[in-house]
Amino acid sequence: ARAVQRGRLRRPLAVPRAAAPAPRSLLGATPVGFWDHVLLGKPYEPAAGEAPVPAAPLASMRREFEFWYPVDMRVSGKDLIPNHLTMSLYNHAAVWQDDPAKYPRSIFCNGHVQVDAEKMSKSKGNFIGLLQACEKWCADATRFACADAGDGILNANFDTTIADRSILSLTAELEWARAALAGSAKDASMRPAGAAATWLDAWFANEMNRLVLAVTEGFASMRFRDALKHAWYGMQEARDRYRSGCVESGLDAELTRRWVEWQALLMVPITPHWSEEVWSAVLGREGCAVRAAWPTPTAPIDAGVSAAGAYLFKVSSVIATAMANHEKKAAKAKGKGGKPADGGAAAPKPNQARLYVARKFPRWKERVLELLRSHFDADSGAVSEAVRAAISGCDEIKVPSWVVACHEGRQPVCTSSDG
Structure with missing residues (x-):
């Protein structure tokens, strides 16, 4: 359109009568030979009596069409499936019936946006515009809540609670990363240099590799909620488990720094401003995080290590739950005077477990x-x-x-x- 209209993509809304007429289109009519060349690649042969199109713009338009086609993805609302999107496929099949490679490679449909599980409307007073959302929560928190709103053709639910919590979570993680790498975090002491590696080191590295693949797959398939699930919640859970398991031995400095770096890079598509702050201010890296290389696994995924880790944390959870239930029962059994209801001696609090x-x-x-x-x-x-x-x-x-x-x-x- 830019070339055909000689750079004029839009006509003026109102043209004074005395004004000069707008420049004519490059094409006086719609010559079939022109479109056969641009869209189908056939040799250009102007019809009898037809003014030929200059070679330079003709070649430019053909080159531009080849650059943009086929369409990698068309995104639209789910209500357009039975009309516009279906007719688009018919049109492509009619024009390029001998060249299926020009058909759209994918179509992604989305539902309508809700706010806190209610239809967004001005009459209800819950209509949130983009500028209003950024002013209230900031851009990154808004993007975080949008990514968490849902995938597929179901109606997306913008949860304001998620937006509120994301501000606190992002701020807390920024401060933790800064303190951990500086060696001043209260819950993250680093292991002395040269200390022997632990089994949890191998699990942590393997889990980060697994999460990178899961995040990559989520973004590639337009499942942003899945991507967020692994990029944020999954990475947070992996770090928390590694941190709690290394209270005695300390964290491996290299793995911890890798986690901070990958956490920033995996969240770049969702929270770019937060990632840039981590990248430059915390990691001290030059350049922009958005231009940095995407993380790649450092080794093949070890399914055995993943299975062993899942079992280990399951057992740990079972023990913690049993301890909590024991304390609840002990507290419930106490009488008003702080003694067991049956008058006997209080059962000692368990301080060890025997595993077979x-x-x-x-x-x-x-x-x-x-x-x-x-x-x-x-x-x-x-x-x-x-x-x-x-x-x-x-x-x-x-x-x-x-x-x-x-x-x-x-x-x-x-x-x-x-x-």
Whole structure:
């Protein structure tokens, strides 16, 4: 349009009668040969009596069309699926019937925006404009709440509570990162240089690698809520677990710095101003975070380490819950005088736990793993369906739910040789 209209994308709303007429379009009519060349790449042959289009703008428009097509993604509202978006596909199929590569590569639809689970409208007084949101919460907090509002064609819910909390969370993390790297954080003492690595170091590094892949996939597929889930909440949870597990040994300085750097970079698409502050003021890096290289895993993801970590934190949670329940029961059993209701001595508060670790699986579980291994196809990376008949015909095997979980990969499995 820019080239055809000689740089005039819009006509004046009102033209005085005495004014000179606007310059004519490059094309007096709509010559088929012109569009066949620009859109289909056919040789340009002006029709009889038709003024030929100059070669320079013709080549420029063809080059520009090739640059922009095919469309990587068209984004629109879900209410346009049965009309505009469907007709767009029909139009592309009609024009480029011999060149499907020119069809849109993807179409992304979104729902309507709600505020605190209610329809946004001026009559209700809950209408929030972009400028108003930025003035109330700041740009990054607004973007944070928008990313958390939802994915897909369901109505997005802008939760003002999330926007409020994000300001506190982003500020707190900025201060923690600054204190941790400076060695002044109360809950994050660094391990002495040259100290031996711990198992949690390997888990933390592996978890960060896993989260980077999950965040990348979320952004690539336009699932911003999923991306935020891993980029912020997932990274926060990983850091918190690593920090609580390294109270005695201290944090690894290199891993901690990597976490701060990756946390800033993974959040750049959502909270660019916060990320720039971390990048320059905390990490002391030059340039802009938005121009920095996207994080890439430092090693392949170790599923065994992930499964072991999930099990470890599950056991830790079970113990903590049991301790909390014990204290609640003890407090409930006390009489008005602060003594047990039955008059006996108060039970001492538990200060240790005894864990029993099985050195190997029960025989029936070992048999399940043997059958799964024997029916595993390394080329396809899948287990043959024939394993179901083999398992059902084995008298040693019980507890079908555990068997199904192993078959579907939902049950973390570590052999005795894995430790």
